[in-house]
Amino acid sequence: MSDHAAAAHPETATGLDSRKLAIWTFIGSECLFFATLISNYLVHKETWLSGPGPFPHEVWKSPAGQVFEPIIEIPLVTLGTAVLLFSSLFVVLALASAQRGNRRGLLTWLAATLLCGFFFVGMQVYEFTHFVHKGLTLKTNLFGASFFVLTGFHGTHVTIGVIWLLTLWILALRGKLPAEKSLNLEIAALYWHFVDVVWVVIFPVVYLIK
Amino acid sequence: MDAHGSQPAAAEHAHPSSGLYVKIGLVLFVLTALEVGLYEFTYGEHSGATGHALQPFFVPLLLALSAAKFALVAMFYMHLKQDSRLFSGVFVFPLIIATVVILALIALEAYHFAFARGG
Numbered sequence: 490m491s492d493h494a495a496a497a498h499p500e501t502a503t504g505l506d507s508r509k510l511a512i513w514t515f516i517g518s519e520c521l522f523f524a525t526l527i528s529n530y531l532v533h534k535e536t537w538l539s540g541p542g543p544f545p546h547e548v549w550k551s552p553a554g555q556v557f558e559p560i561i562e563i564p565l566v567t568l569g570t571a572v573l574l575f576s577s578l579f580v581v582l583a584l585a586s587a588q589r590g591n592r593r594g595l596l597t598w599l600a601a602t603l604l605c606g607f608f609f610v611g612m613q614v615y616e617f618t619h620f621v622h623k624g625l626t627l628k629t630n631l632f633g634a635s636f637f638v639l640t641g642f643h644g645t646h647v648t649i650g651v652i653w654l655l656t657l658w659i660l661a662l663r664g665k666l667p668a669e670k671s672l673n674l675e676i677a678a679l680y681w682h683f684v685d686v687v688w689v690v691i692f693p694v695v696y697l698i699k
Numbered sequence: 700m701d702a703h704g705s706q707p708a709a710a711e712h713a714h715p716s717s718g719l720y721v722k723i724g725l726v727l728f729v730l731t732a733l734e735v736g737l738y739e740f741t742y743g744e745h746s747g748a749t750g751h752a753l754q755p756f757f758v759p760l761l762l763a764l765s766a767a768k769f770a771l772v773a774m775f776y777m778h779l780k781q782d783s784r785l786f787s788g789v790f791v792f793p794l795i796i797a798t799v800v801i802l803a804l805i806a807l808e809a810y811h812f813a814f815a816r817g818g
Contacts, residue, residue: 505783513786517793524797528804546742567735571728574768578724581776585717682777689768692731693761697738 512676516683519646523687526639527694533631546699560623561696562616569612570692573647576605577685580654580678587671592661595674599658602681606651613644636695643691646684653677715775723775730768734761 501507549557579602586594617637620626627637657674660666666674715723741750741757753760774780779787 503783503785505785510785510789513789517789520790520793520797521800524800528801531801531805532808563735563738567731570731574727574731575724577727577772577776578720581720582717585714585720588714679777682772685776686769686772689765689772693734693765697734697761698758699742 506672508672508676509679512679516679519683519687523639523643523690526635526642527690530635530639530695533635535632557624560620560625562619563696565612565616566692566696569609570688572605572608572612573685573688576602576609577682579605580681584671584674584678587661587666587674588668590668592664595661595666596658599654599661599674603651603654603658606647606654606681610644610648610651613640613647617641639691640695643684643687646687650677650681650684654681713781714778715781719775723771727768727771730764730771734764737761737764 503510546559546561548559579598583595583598583602586592586598617640620633625633625636627634654677657666657677660673737753737757737760740746741753743750773790779790
């Protein structure tokens with residue numbers, strides 16, 4: 490147990506802040522949630538019951554002679570991945586600023602984090618739209634269903650994280666996030682990092698492994 | 700909003716310095732570039748004989764790079780290296796179960812696939 494935790498919250502049985510323990514417990518449960526979605530994707534990515542077969546990486550020709558081009562755009566998703574990783578860096582820099590009472594640094598780094606979050610969500614909206622135009626929808630085949638469910642749930646988590654961080658940014662702008670309350674940002678940052686590490690797994694599994 | 704607002708949250712356990720955060724960020728960026736580079740080298744349009752020879756190692760290498768990124772973010776950005784071990788336990792235990800679930804389902808599917816094909 491860290492000295493800080495014991496010193497700051499002596500009233501809890503564990504000596505730790507209950508809110509921080511709660512977010513870690515939630516993150517632990519989220520691991521299981523995403524494990525089921527990733528398993529579902531891995532099991533079904535090369536399976537289809539009807540419609541065109543999976544065509545994420547290679548050209549696929551249907552028995553009727555219809556040709557489906559590969560649709561995954563690795564450069565775009567790589568950029569999104571890099572942006573999400575940088576957002577994790579920006580949010581820890583925002584937290585460090587908050588803990589030092591540096592309001593300007595907090596606002597700047599949190600704004601940078603938010604921009605990265607908006608970019609990632611925008612990239613995913615573009616990607617989904619592009620896939621639908623190319624003929625891959627939730628109903629096309631089991632690859633489509635498992636792909637959209639997995640990446641869609643991740644995108645939803647990113648969106649929730651953006652809303653959460655935006656709320657904190659507005660609070661900081663109004664001067665309502667002083668150093669004493671930096672734990673509020675630390676809890677949001679833990680959620681944001683988790684969303685990042687989930688993508689660290691999803692990116693190679695979905696986009697790089699054929 | 701903050702029930703413990705009067706407590707010295709700012710004086711928490713020693714978190715890494717901003718410089719270390721930036722260094723970790725650069726390492727994460729390089730690891731991501733390596734992942735994509737490995738993909739291009741192995742399966743890209745210009746992959747040669749060496750790339751073809753690398754194909755059996757592609758997935759393990761990619762998973763190793765991914766695990767390294769995961770560990771760096773969890774240890775340094777999520778402060779598991781400095782924070783209470785209870786947090787690590789609450790995170791790592793479900794993570795182990797999650798990994799076992801994924802591996803078990805893949806094994807089950809592979810067995811089913813082999814059995815269905817008469818293997």
